[in-house]
Amino acid sequence: MDERREALEGGSRWTRWLVAGPPTAFLLAFFLVPAIIVVAASFREPGEFGGLVPLAAGAAAFSLEAYRFVLGDIVYAEIFAASFAVAAVTTAACVALAYPLAWLIARSPRKRRDLLVLLVILPFASNFLVRIYAWIMLLGPANLLYTPFAVIAGMVYVHLPFMVLPLYTNLEKHDPALLEAAQDLGAGAWTRFWRVTFPLSLPGIWSGSALVFIPVLGMFAVPELLGGTGDVLIGNLIKEQFLDNRDWPLGSALSIGLTLAVLALAGLAAALSRRGLKGTEAVS
Amino acid sequence: MRRRAQWLLWGASLAVYAFLYVPLAVVVIFSFNDSLLNAEWVGFTLSWYRKLLADGEMLAAAGNSLAIALLSSALATVLGAMAGIAMQRWRLPWLPLLVLTPVAMPEILLGVSLLLFFRQVLDLTLGFFSILVAHVTFSIGFVAVIVRARLAGMDEGLLEAARDLGATPWMTFRRVTFPLILPALVAGFLMSFTLSIDDFVITFFVAGVGVTTLPLQIYSMIKVAVTPEVNAVSTLLMALTLTMVLAATRLAPDILRRGR
Structure with a gap:
């Protein structure tokens, strides 16, 4: 063959x-x-006017200075923790908002499904900055601009479709016979959801979470435009080192930190959704 | 499902759709508002659009955006189609990794790595060329995925028949494969065009000081103040990308049906 x-x-x-x-x-x-x-x-040393110290100028080819700096100052650990917290809250909010929508789409007649999915994607056709700008307009008069709430609202708004689509793809594959069986065995609507539908949808939730959590970690525009001075995330830190402070080794070390976090999360999501899939097979 | 539950589901879903659409609707509506303050509706006007057309900086940015989008999506379509064909036909384990990782990782990482590369290694003045290269880099993966999906649905017997009739590989490509993947190529082009004209994060890092694109121009405007002119340019940009996305989904409906 x-x-x-x-x-x-x-x-x-x-x-x-x-x-x-x-x-x-x-x-x-x-x-x-x-x-x-x-x-x-x-692993290099920063140049006086940005960039790196040229090797010709006698700079060390290998220096752990940037890493020592990141690990030595608690501020960096705090910002990483804050970024994870914002990503976690954003992801949870996306699950809550995406679930009814994904469910409705999955249960709709086949013809209507494409239209409903398209309606989720279309706002994405607008520019990323326009979507943030929309929230500046909405939250400004309500005095909610430049708050952590504004940051979360913007993050959820920008990433919601990434949760809806994988969740819908998962829910669509559920066998309705499972719910009928549960009903025949006397399970109420609430029990049927929490004991059948929800556990089976976990793989969809995990892959959607990876698609939301990971980009949120690296986002700098949303906190910069919607957040206050205290809303600094990893992305802002990296941007600052590359464009404002021009400490490129430090910016690179922070980027490596972000990359490691992303790889760990992607691996975790893949493992969780694979385990979830095995569970699905066992049930059906 | 019981009636009440059905209503609840529809209600909740409509609320989420409203969450998706109301903010954008507000942007569009206020682009026609005859007031400098984006606070309350005063009356209908097109003056913000007129002002836009007289704004030299904005027009230059729009020109750059269009030129970069056209060139980068043309290049990305050719390279992405090659990658998609290679991924579908041969077992090259490193290729999907190389093609899809730039799509999956946070944009900021691609942005800073290209900035470092252009400045530190190539010692290049940032501008048109660096933006162009960056846009091709993140678009290739999208085209490759669309082309591969189209090829996966293709009947292999066609290739066999072409070979049996004595066609060379090039002839087979030109007469069989190419016409079959043409809709995917057009969809991939439109997709890359949209991604390019919309990109802010990566462009922000590799643009330097000389060349501005439309999103960079919008960014510097909304950092300073909220003006109806931003609403007007946002509305126009939205209309353009909306057309592109609708055309792309028309041509390659499987974009909507991934995983079905």
Whole structure:
């Protein structure tokens, strides 16, 4: 089969490299190499006027200064903790708002589903800054602007569809026979939801949570435009080091910290939703 | 489901839809409001749009945004289509990783890594070129996914038939594969165009001081003050991207049906 496939697809090495080569080369140059440079820069010393101290000027090629600085000041740990808290609250709010919507869409007749999904996606067609600006307009007159509430509202608004779509995809696959069986066994509506639907929907919740939690951690525009002076998250910190203070090694070290957090979370979400899926198989 | 529960579900869903649409509706409505303060409705006017058309900085930003969006989505469509075809046909385990990671990671990380790369390694003056490259980088993945989805639904017998009839791989591509993936290519192009013209975070890091795009211009305006001119430009931008997204979903309906 494999040989046939290969012959069929004109899979000579030449063709392969001709097709896969250009995108690979582009992404190696402009994605992988820059990522490696961030790692390298985090072990260097900052230049006096931004950038890095050139090696020619006798700078150490390897320095742990940036990491020592991040780990030595409790402020950085606090900001990481605050970012996780904001991401957690945002994610929880997104689950609460997305659930009824996803459920309604999943239970709608097939024809109506596409329209309802489209209606969730369409606000996304507006610019990210326009969506934040809308909340500046709404919250300004209510005196709620520049508060933690405004930050959460903006974060939820910007990320909600990322929760609705995976949740809907999950809920749609549920077998209605399970709910009927539960009803026949005397379970009330409340019990049916908490004992059947909700546990089965956990994989959807986990993958949606990854799609919300991770971008919120790195967001700087929402806290900057909607939050007060105290609403500083990891994203703001990184932006500040790269564009205002111009301490690039420190900014790089913070970016590495964010990357590690993101990788850990993505791994956790993948593990949780896989375990959830196994549970689904056992039930159905 | 019982009646009452049904009503509750509809009620809650309508409230969430309202949460999604009311803020944007407010932006659009106040772009026509004849008052400098975005506080209460005074009367209908088009003067904010007229002011917009006379705003040189804004027009320059719009020009940059359009040029970058056109070029970057053309490049991303070609590279993304190649990646999508390669991902579907051959087992290259590193390719999906390379193509999809830039899409999945927080944008700020891509932004700062490109900033470091352009300034520290290439010693390049930031501007048009750096923005263009950055936009291609994050768009490739979206095109690749759309093209791969289209190919996955394609009948392999067609390729076999073409080969049996003596077609070279290039001829097979031109006469069979290309016409089949054409809607996906157009959808991918529209998608990349929308992503490019909308991008703020990554552009913010790689734009430097010389070149401004529309989102960067909006950002510097709303940092200072809330004016109806921002509402007007927001409304126009919304109309443009809305058209693009609707066209893309028309051409490649599977964008809506991922995972079904």
